[in-house]
Amino acid sequence: MALIINEECINCDVCEPECPNGAISQGEDIYIINPELCTECVGHHDLPQCMEVCPVDCIDKDPKHVEDKESLYQKYLKLIG
Known part of the structure; x- marks a missing residue:
């Protein structure tokens, strides 16, 4: 399951550089x-x-993108390939 950032985000900028896949960006x-x-x-x-x-603590599992660990x-x- 992918993750989602909720409206409690304070735009502190600490999550973006931690993502190894580059999945986080400023919206x-x-x-x-x-x-x-x-x-x-x-x-x-x-x-x-x-x-x-x-x-x-504003990052949750995204119920719209359910995936198990194998998925x-x-x-x-695929991303590293």
Whole structure:
């Protein structure tokens, strides 16, 4: 499942450089996560790095993009391929 940043985002800029897939970018009002690039850090780290560094805990699982760990790993393989 890809992740999503909710409206509690304070635009602190700490999540964007932590994403190994470049899935996080500045949106119109808050940071956004591209679900096509988000693997929840599967293939890179044990835990999603954006969630680890977020000071306001505004990153959640995106119910619109449900994926299991194997699907996330396959996406990771395509991204690095």
